[in-house]
Amino acid sequence: MADRQTRSTTDVVVLGAGPAGLVLGNLLQQRGVDCVVLERAERAHVETRARAGFLAANTVRILERHGLAEGLRRHGQPHSVCEFRGADGRFRLDYSGLGRGERHTVYPQQQLVSDLLTRFLASGGRVEFATEAVTVLGSGTERPSVTVREADGRPGRWRARYVAGCDGRHGAARRSLPPGSVRRHHCDHGVTWLGLLAEAPPSLDAVGYAVHERGFAGHMARTSEITRYYVQCERGTPADAWSEERIWDELELRMRGAEYGPLHRGRIVRRGVVDLESDVLEPLRHGSLFLVGDAAGLVSPSAAKGANLAVLEAEILAEALVDDLVHGDSGGLDTYSARCLPYLWRAQEFSHWMIRLLHGPSGSDGTSLFHDSLRRSRIASLRTSRSHQDWFAEHYAGV
Numbered sequence: 001m002a003d004r005q006t007r008s009t010t011d012v013v014v015l016g017a018g019p020a021g022l023v024l025g026n027l028l029q030q031r032g033v034d035c036v037v038l039e040r041a042e043r044a045h046v047e048t049r050a051r052a053g054f055l056a057a058n059t060v061r062i063l064e065r066h067g068l069a070e071g072l073r074r075h076g077q078p079h080s081v082c083e084f085r086g087a088d089g090r091f092r093l094d095y096s097g098l099g100r101g102e103r104h105t106v107y108p109q110q111q112l113v114s115d116l117l118t119r120f121l122a123s124g125g126r127v128e129f130a131t132e133a134v135t136v137l138g139s140g141t142e143r144p145s146v147t148v149r150e151a152d153g154r155p156g157r158w159r160a161r162y163v164a165g166c167d168g169r170h171g172a173a174r175r176s177l178p179p180g181s182v183r184r185h186h187c188d189h190g191v192t193w194l195g196l197l198a199e200a201p202p203s204l205d206a207v208g209y210a211v212h213e214r215g216f217a218g219h220m221a222r223t224s225e226i227t228r229y230y231v232q233c234e235r236g237t238p239a240d241a242w243s244e245e246r247i248w249d250e251l252e253l254r255m256r257g258a259e260y261g262p263l264h265r266g267r268i269v270r271r272g273v274v275d276l277e278s279d280v281l282e283p284l285r286h287g288s289l290f291l292v293g294d295a296a297g298l299v300s301p302s303a304a305k306g307a308n309l310a311v312l313e314a315e316i317l318a319e320a321l322v323d324d325l326v327h328g329d330s331g332g333l334d335t336y337s338a339r340c341l342p343y344l345w346r347a348q349e350f351s352h353w354m355i356r357l358l359h360g361p362s363g364s365d366g367t368s369l370f371h372d373s374l375r376r377s378r379i380a381s382l383r384t385s386r387s388h389q390d391w392f393a394e395h396y397a398g399v
């Protein structure tokens with residue numbers, strides 16, 4: 001360890017090469033702030049990890065503002081229709097004509113990450129792959145450092161003026177927060193999804209949300225050959241518990257394929273279990289350590305907000321770091337947390353609302369039936385009330 005203790009010094013150590021870390025890295029690099037991105041995984045893993053796909057108009061605007069939107073402009077698909085299916089029939093909402101008239105751009109997260117990485121490296125940015133941040137030390141001081149485990153297993157240490165924790169919910173940034181320095185507000189929604197990527201063309205030209213007595217099912221296009229599906233399952237179900245045939249039969253049933261048309265089936269190329277959970281850390285800073293993206297707050301994927309918030313927070317933090325390190329003005333850093341938290345809580349509120357819209361209680365007792373009727377009433381209101389639709393569109397497509 002001794003020969004590595006002063007291994008490197010930089011202005012900002014960014015933990016994690018996801019959307020948050022790479023947007024932040026690019027913006028700092030563009031403004032001449034010295035930084036390094038430390039990433040636990042190999043480059044190939046980072047560039048193929050399929051997760052989000054729906055980028056909000058505001059996210060596209062941020063990426064465009066900084067010259068980071070070339071790939072998504074070329075290959076992203078505009079998207080603005082969602083379809084709800086349930087026992088009371090189906091209906092569609094084209095949200096580009098509702099609320100603020102905004103739409104999504106469908107662009108797989110791994111492609112965005114790959115674009116951001118390519119741009120960062122091409123402009124001289126440094127990414128240390130296969131380098132795991134172990135602990136952030138001295139975050140309460142002006143000289144924090146990050147201990148790391150390098151690719152060859154050797155320990156190392158980076159010193160900096162600031163550390164940006166963009167390393168997700170299980171990363172070193174959260175782990176290193178001194179007890180009591182930051183509060184965590186947490187909610188387990190008690191719902192579990194089996195998340196699937198199918199080598200199959202989309203089955204409808206809309207995001208599909210199906211509410212069924214057997215549980216929720218969702219359909220989201222990713223590309224013309226790949227579709228993401230979600231199917232609600234019992235908590236604790238192993239990812240490989242269901243055969244492909246069972247998955248497709250269950251999706252077909254819940255999406256009411258017999259009434260509305262069969263699904264295009266294909267090989268399931270990836271699957272994972274997602275327990276729907278949310279949390280927010282408050283404040284998003286401890287001294288010289290800042291929390292960004294999933295490290296700042298985890299938003300359940302029910303409303304597709306996580307990657308969008310990550311980009312927004314990264315832009316806000318980048319501006320603040322540049323103001324401090326280039327212009328000597330620390331005001332932006334002081335207000336970083338207060339600026340980001342309202343966005344985070346709005347996203348939480350909407351994703352919580354979506355969860356309650358799409359998942360019914362399974363019991364047949366009076367309380368379960370009451371909540372189920374409330375949910376049906378909510379869907380009916382979304383189907384018929386223009387003001388309700390405008391509210392939905394504004395929150396669904398916005399950040």
Ligand code: RFL
Pocket residue numbers: 015016017018019020021038039040041046051052053054055109131132133134166167168169170171172195274292293294295301303304305306307308309310
């Ligand atoms: P990421 O993308 O998790 O990146 C964190 C990076 O940090 C690395 N890392 C470490 N590196 C060094 N040292 C350590 N100790 C480290 N620990 C971790 C990791 O390897 C990784 O590279 O976080 P970031 O940048 O904050 O971005 C957040 C988004 O990835 C996330 O919110 C979204 O994927 C959520 N999400 C969606 N968001 C949307 O906006 N739209 C969507 O359509 C959408 N769909 C989804 C989603 C999340 C999903 N999952 C995984 C639950 C669909 C799914 C299935």
